[in-house]
Amino acid sequence: MYNKDEILTYEIIQERKKEQERLIAEGKMQRPQLVDDVFTEEDWKIFNDGLTFEELWNKVEKKLDMK
DSSP, rough: OTTTTTTOOOOHHHHHHHHHHHHHTTTOOOOOOOGGGGHHHHHHHHHOOOOHHHHHHHHHHHHTTTO
């Protein structure tokens, strides 16, 4: 169970992911589903291809009107 005061480290997240995969394999849990209508075409491109740091920073600057 997740304790909201717990600091999640990569190790803890990795263990939780393994547990999730085990539960899915045993049929005790379904794999979380992505909802198609939430992502725009650009969002899907970023999701599928990744995002460089420069692209990410440009988006942050644009949202914060830093330029």
